[in-house]
Amino acid sequence: MERWPWSSGGAWLLVAARALLQLLRADLRLGRPLLAALALLAVLDWLCQRLLPPLAALAVLTAAGWIALSRLARPPRLPVATRAVLITGCDSGFGKETAKQLDTMGFTVLATVLDLDSPGALELRACCSPRLKLLQMDLTKPADISRVLEFTKTHTSSSGLWGLVNNAGYNAVVADVELSPVDTFRSCMEVNFFGALELTKGLLPLLRQSRGRIVTVGSPAGDMPYQCLGAYGTSKAAVVLLMDTFSCELLPWGIKVSVVQPGCFKTESVLNVGRWEMSKQLLLANLPRDLLQAYGKDYIEHLHRQFVHSLRQALPDLSPVVDAITDALLAAQPQRRYYPGRGVSLMYFIHYYLPEGLRRRFLQLFFISPCLPRALQPDQPGPTPGHSPGEAQ
Structure with a gap:
């Protein structure tokens, strides 16, 4: 059933007028949050046109747009003056x-x-x-x-x-x-x-x-x-x-x-x-021999490469x-x-809501991927991972 177009147009006109006013006052910034809010309003508009009478559609769409712009608006700021x-x-x-x-x-x-x-x-x-x-x-x-x-x-x-x-x-x-x-x-x-x-x-x-x-x-x-x-x-x-x-x-x-x-x-x-390269070289030069043997130079080199690679994702x-x-x-x-x-x-x-295993994998995925120290690698002599030296086999 065809709906009256004026409900949609009137709501968008009111929302656009307020958005323009906020932009002129620098209370609102063009960006992804604003675009996402407009996309959601468009979906809501589509639903309202099909499910609600014109007056109800106008009220719901206008209220939703008003609330969205209020949430996106910058909070009131104090004057700089002579601070x-x-x-x-x-x-x-x-x-x-x-x-x-x-x-x-x-x-x-x-x-x-x-x-x-x-x-x-x-x-x-x-x-x-x-x-x-x-x-x-x-x-x-x-x-x-x-x-x-x-x-x-x-x-x-x-x-x-x-x-x-x-x-x-x-x-x-x-x-x-x-x-x-x-x-x-x-x-x-x-x-x-x-x-x-x-x-x-x-x-x-x-x-x-x-x-x-x-x-x-x-x-x-x-x-x-x-x-x-x-x-x-x-x-x-x-x-x-x-x-x-x-x-x-x-x-x-x-x-x-x-x-x-x-x-x-x-x-x-x-x-x-x-x-970071100098820091790595200094670490290798001063690491106690037993720790260097246990972890291995390859392990330290791997961590350094992964760290430097993660920095490439840094935002400019x-x-x-x-x-x-x-x-x-x-x-x-x-x-x-x-x-x-x-x-x-x-x-x-x-970090706050998912299980520990998923948290750990997330950090490894976006920061440093796992690598076994030399002493824990399968082809190296030493205790089997997961067993202490005195544990019964």
């Missing part, structure tokens, strides 16, 4: 791009770098406004942290410090935990945990005064057992738990705490294949992470967790 933000790790990657975007928006940006003459520091100095201040800081050196704290207190006395972005991160080795020197765990913890802890505690009086924001860049490796990222993942897990504790403790002070858990993006550290556009950090700083009600990056939400769904 000051300190960002760590601005030599490259997320830190550098976030500093550039916040400076463009009108923030007073205090950007810390390891080297004031690094390419990233020179780029920031060349392309950003005079509001941006470059500060040298090594998070493993208390004297550097103290100097940055004093500078921040002095230079934000009038505007106040609105936000801290703990972005600086460090990973020293890609290897099984047994193969990784304990010093690599300490190195990762010094930067990713203790450095962030000392800096955050030092800035809390300023952040309490402004009722500001703390944003920390974590990693899915801190939530999931990524093979060969034990040192890095452990330090990220520690800092995320620390931020969750801060989130509870600082709530009465009005400070909001967010953690950004990005997928794999093509930052400078990811693209530096020579650095860093804007999802930069946008997440910006939203955490300015949204009236920021999220406690952000998951920018292709497939990250699916990864977390699999």
